[in-house]
Amino acid sequence: MKPLVKLSILAAVAAAAVLTMPAGAGADSQPVSGTVLSLLGISVSGPVALTNFAPGQTATGSGTVTVTSTGPWVLRLADGDTTNPGHLLRTAGTGGASALAQALGWTATPTLGGTGGSGTLSGTTQVAASGTLSNLINVGYSQTIGATEQLQSGNVYGLTVTWTVSST
């Protein structure tokens, strides 16, 4: 096709477009935009019940932590208890050991990139995970229970994990 012919076809198409345009829809435009605020959020899936909780066993449990963030963040965990940090304490029932001998083990695995970690819970804050934006972190707990630990059926052992998230 010759260039001149091609040009005249384009002109005809443009003219047709102008003719079919509704009145008043031509000139003005309304840009719509939003600027992201700095936001930081956290939620957890709830209390974790460890299964297989008996002498000579390794009790396990899992949950999730969701970090909502518009920037890089670091998630830390610690046990706020000052007397026996990291160890599950008897919270219901009587008799038997008042605390487990071994500290609670943990693993944290971000599902949307970032860096996870693992360790043994203590009174010192430890980095569990870090990332750049919002993320869902799978958390696993494992509790080794010695074969000779004095645990009584029906008693409940627990602790409170403190999750702290901060922007970086």
Place this chain on the structure above:
Amino acid sequence: MRARVGAGLLALTTGLAAALQAGAALSSVRSPPALPTPSLTITPSIIDAIAVRGAFLTPIRVVNSTPVVFKVRFYPALVHQKLDGSLVIRERRRELAAAKKLFAIRPTSREMTTGAALALQVRFLRPPPRRRAAYAAAVVEATPSVIGPGTSYRLRLLGALLVRTPRAPAPHGRIASMRVMQLGPRRFAFCARLANTGRVHGYPGGLRLQLRRKGGAVVASGAPRPGVVLPGYRRDYGIRLFHSLPRGEYVLDATGRFGRSTLRARGRFSVIRGKRVRVSRTARLGCAA
């Protein structure tokens, strides 16, 4: 023939750049699944302000969209800064009392039901003695109202409070060390560790890291995210390379600005047999960024 070689080199460099960018923005590469929206949130999470004594800062909006009813405490706390830039609160009683002399946060506690929202009033009281700036975290600490037996949890959100007085000096600092770290066979991290030697916080400007073979071409370069560094602290600013490096000697350069200071540093390291990194006096191992 010359053009072909050039194209080949360009492709290699572009591949490295792409690998580098993939490391810098890993989360944007993967398609994220829908996250559960319920969360305990604060916004803004960083308040960086110039303020006079007694001034109210931007209120922090706290929202509980989780199904859990929380007992929430709000208080200021002094902070340490880690090499990765994150803040860690100082929890000794004396330190918590000192933080309350710098900032006042109201309310101090509240029960927040599902959907509850409130605006935290944050007031800058004064900087510490002989200082022109004050640094702390606004701590939002939430405990479920109903605690059952077993393993429970407590949530803490730290909002950074970075306040300079109007007559505060400009920040200044220096690059304390250049650092390299091998994270895997094909994963490296390169960092400039910036020391804030001034009296106020600051952000590095135009910071750029460049890696090249000794006497040769640029292998990779990148601009780390310019996060804040508090006075008296050090922070690592790094880039990651998801690519193996051939054996040889390398030079890592950092350039940029920090307040009135010009940043410029160079580190040298080698990749030896087995793809292992061997550092020299000018570059050290370990990178927190």
